[in-house]
Amino acid sequence: MEVLHLLAQQFGTVVKNRKLVIPPQFGKGYVTRYIFNEQIRMMIMNYELKENLVIDNPEVNTPKKMILFKFQHIFDQSEKQPAVLITTTSMNVDPVIPIHTNTSTINIEVDSNYLKSLFDQSEKSPVLQSLLENTQPLFFEQIIYPSLQEIVNEIVSESIQETFKIFFLRIKAEELVCRLLMELEKREKTHLYALNSRDLETIYRIKEEMLDHLDTPPLINDLALAANMSPTKLKSLFKQIFGKSIFSYYQEFRMKKAALLLKEGSLSVSDVGYQMGFTNLSHFSRVFQEHIGMKPKQYSRS
Incomplete structure (x- = not known):
């Protein structure tokens, strides 16, 4: 069972049209997930809960070949600087997932082999090459600049006909990923430490x-x-x-x-x-x- 349905089960409710609305007795807000294809998927979480929860991680034993782009503090920018955490899946193999009381994030997961196939192997920087190889635990943080925030706002707020919604959101998700990889490619590091x-x-x-x-x-x-x-x-x-x-x-x-x-x-x-x-x-x-x-x-x- 995938994570959105596990979360719905925890709240005693169901997922409708890819969206889980938090029941009032547990808090407020929503979680929605889009699986565009085998290579890319996205989850939007914007909610407040009355207490923390823990659910089993349904993907703990699946092959780890995805790269996670986690956009934080993107809905309410008044308190903390919006940023993106970029990590190989080997950084997170915990058997449980903590569900915190206040979350405003967009998670985009992309198959590293798919991304690697889009680039000229000889032109990549050491940082980008190491990330796309996805063979060691890596973690980067990138501050969200205005043009990235505009794309995020389109994903969250743009009113799109259902006919075009999946197509539109996939393009926007890939645009975000592309722009972030362009920023990582500028980084000068030549040797990367495997992180713990x-x-x-x-x-x-x-x-x-x-x-x-x-x-x-x-x-x-x-x-x-x-x-x-x-x-x-x-x-x-x-x-x-x-x-x-x-x-x-x-x-x-x-x-x-x-x-x-x-x-x-x-x-x-x-x-x-x-x-x-x-x-x-x-x-x-x-x-x-x-x-x-x-x-x-x-x-x-x-």
């Missing part, structure tokens, strides 16, 4: 701690000590997962936070600069312009 869940959890913990203190530039040795890793391994794993160095990633989010504070309008440019840990406001202005495209004063008036 412990290292992955550690890197995400370090990332969250760093983003919780945007007024304090990260010190690699301190982060490595907190991660119980060598500085070299920490820097390599971080760049492999996020596509940026630790400091570049930190600086990008620091400037996004500064832009958000300026848009709120309650703080002056100097207040925002000092709050973000800058002692030199000219330096703050230069860094802000590099990342946002205009000077802070100009941005606050736009």
Whole structure:
């Protein structure tokens, strides 16, 4: 039994027209799944539950040849940065699937052999080649930029006649995958580490701690000590997962936070600069312009 029907069984309801509506006694929202063909499928989840659930993973013993593209925080962008997690299926072979109380994701799974057949073997970057080979546990995160978000919005909101719906959604799913692979192809890594869940959890913990203190530039040795890793391994794993160095990633989010504070309008440019840990406001202005495209004063008036 596939996962959508297992979930419906848990709620004591049924799937209608590929869609499961969460009964009011359990929460609100919906889950819908589209199996376009043997090579590509998509699940849209947008719901709030009153409590966490756990269901058996029906695909735990199936051959692992799919690549998962998991779009997170795409329906409500007010709290967290929308991002895509890209992973080989060997990263997730758990016998159970946790169903969290609040989920807003789109999962697209694509057969790696199908994707591999679409590319010239000699032209692929090491990152793209390793992903498509799908022979080791890999995990990448890609921030969702506006043109990707537009495609996501079309998938979720576009009103399409039933006659064309499957065709339309498959094309949009493949467009998302193509654009994400184009971004991964730009990454410079030449050697990729096979990841394990412990290292992955550690890197995400370090990332969250760093983003919780945007007024304090990260010190690699301190982060490595907190991660119980060598500085070299920490820097390599971080760049492999996020596509940026630790400091570049930190600086990008620091400037996004500064832009958000300026848009709120309650703080002056100097207040925002000092709050973000800058002692030199000219330096703050230069860094802000590099990342946002205009000077802070100009941005606050736009």
